[in-house]
Amino acid sequence: MPTQELLFSEEEKPEKPLSVLDYIAVLNETLRDIEVSIVGEVSKVSFPPSGHVYFDLKDESGDGVLHCVVWKTVYQNLGIALKMGMRIVVLGSAGIYAPRGELSFKVKAMELTGEGVLKKRYEELKKKLVEEGVFNEERKRAVPEYPERIGIVTSRNGAVIHDILNNLGRFGFKVSLVDARVEGPEAVGSLLSAIKKLRDVPLDVLIVARGGGSMEALQAFDNERLVRALVDFPVPVIAAIGHHQDVPLAALAADVHVSTPTAAANLLNRSWADAALRVAHDAERISEIFRNMIERAEEKLDLSYYLGRVRTMRLAVAERVEYDAKSIMASFDNLLRFVAMRFENVGRVITANDPARNLRLGYAIVRQHGKIVKRAETLAVGSEFELQFSDDILAAEVMEKKKKISPSRE
Numbered sequence: 001m002p003t004q005e006l007l008f009s010e011e012e013k014p015e016k017p018l019s020v021l022d023y024i025a026v027l028n029e030t031l032r033d034i035e036v037s038i039v040g041e042v043s044k045v046s047f048p049p050s051g052h053v054y055f056d057l058k059d060e061s062g063d064g065v066l067h068c069v070v071w072k073t074v075y076q077n078l079g080i081a082l083k084m085g086m087r088i089v090v091l092g093s094a095g096i097y098a099p100r101g102e103l104s105f106k107v108k109a110m111e112l113t114g115e116g117v118l119k120k121r122y123e124e125l126k127k128k129l130v131e132e133g134v135f136n137e138e139r140k141r142a143v144p145e146y147p148e149r150i151g152i153v154t155s156r157n158g159a160v161i162h163d164i165l166n167n168l169g170r171f172g173f174k175v176s177l178v179d180a181r182v183e184g185p186e187a188v189g190s191l192l193s194a195i196k197k198l199r200d201v202p203l204d205v206l207i208v209a210r211g212g213g214s215m216e217a218l219q220a221f222d223n224e225r226l227v228r229a230l231v232d233f234p235v236p237v238i239a240a241i242g243h244h245q246d247v248p249l250a251a252l253a254a255d256v257h258v259s260t261p262t263a264a265a266n267l268l269n270r271s272w273a274d275a276a277l278r279v280a281h282d283a284e285r286i287s288e289i290f291r292n293m294i295e296r297a298e299e300k301l302d303l304s305y306y307l308g309r310v311r312t313m314r315l316a317v318a319e320r321v322e323y324d325a326k327s328i329m330a331s332f333d334n335l336l337r338f339v340a341m342r343f344e345n346v347g348r349v350i351t352a353n354d355p356a357r358n359l360r361l362g363y364a365i366v367r368q369h370g371k372i373v374k375r376a377e378t379l380a381v382g383s384e385f386e387l388q389f390s391d392d393i394l395a396a397e398v399m400e401k402k403k404k405i406s407p408s409r410e
Helices: 020-032 072-078 115-132 159-168 187-198 224-231 249-253 261-300 303-352 355-360
Strands: 036-046 053-058 065-070 087-097 102-112 149-154 174-179 205-210 237-241 256-258 365-368 384-388 393-397
Touching: 020 087, 036 065, 065 072, 072 102, 072 187, 102 115, 102 187, 115 224, 115 249, 149 159, 149 187, 159 174, 159 205, 159 261, 174 187, 187 205, 187 224, 205 261, 224 249, 237 249, 237 261, 256 261
Parallel strands: 065 102, 149 174, 149 205, 205 237, 237 256
Antiparallel strands: 036 053, 036 087, 053 065, 087 102, 365 384, 384 393
16 A cells, blocks of 8 residues: 655644643543443453452454453442453443553443353352342331332333333322433443432332343343342332343342232232222212111101101190180280270269369359469458359459368368
8 A cells, every 4th residue: 555645735734733641632532422332351350459440351353452441439339240251241431541541441331241141140149148138028028008109210211111100190199200221231320320319209119110131131130239229228119120030139139029010000009999999888888878777767667657746736736826816815805895994984083073064063163363272261351262163253252251161081
């Protein structure tokens, strides 16, 4: 291949050449944005005191090697003890270490590949957890009888969440969903982060769910840190995780394990559905009891007797009212007659004592200075007075007093 000379025109020449560090910085900025998954075989693993892990990832052909680094905090969450010869998938991006000019791949997530390796790791971890009593039934908590606040950790984009929500919608549960990766190198970190977010949310129960798959697809649910996070969760955990050949360790550690997400929703619905049926049954039973009571009362109750009693009482009241009315009217008539007699007597007394009548009978009224004179002794000889008769008044004078008459004792 002929050698080509690189020539720059005056316009194309850089104004100032980059330093080595500046150029490495440009490369690192570009490489950082290129995140990829790579499969290969582990070789030359080292575990320095810093806690970071360094290893080479070798191509299956043996013709390519990539230097890799896993930071301490990342490695602790992987749940994988790296060994030479392991076949793994790593997720991350490359960068250049400026002091040595070496390119290395910075691993942010990792998972094993190959059924044999996964099966071996599964059995080793399962044995360890069994010995600790992690899967013991007496350790597990019962799901509340009437749960209301449900936490869910799963992928928001899969069919799983739709199956759960469609079946939970009947009783108005309050659902807190945290989206999480459930497959691939990032799944473990994503699941742990989602579970951590829900620890501070008031919940009655937590559901961790995903569909079925191979052991490789479900290996995130065989992770030790995930198992311990579920065991330490503050409320009961329902695992709705599909099976590989063996039950995932996270499902074994959960307080309740069901085979499908729909089964998890039905489990939570069951107590509410049973309660609704009991209420409906009790309401019908109460109605039946009252119907029977009314029927028995009607059988024992002779309505004709009570109707006859009512009619008799009504007639008695009517007769009493009529009698009282007649009595009152008779008393009133007697009162009127008595009053009439009194008026008549008073009339006779008034008539008998009428001065005009007495004057017509021959009597006269004596007055002196406008006053009636009742006794003769009040008139002196020679005094003048008046005599009133029925037809006229006469002037008179006392000439003499003839004989004194004794006053009546009446």
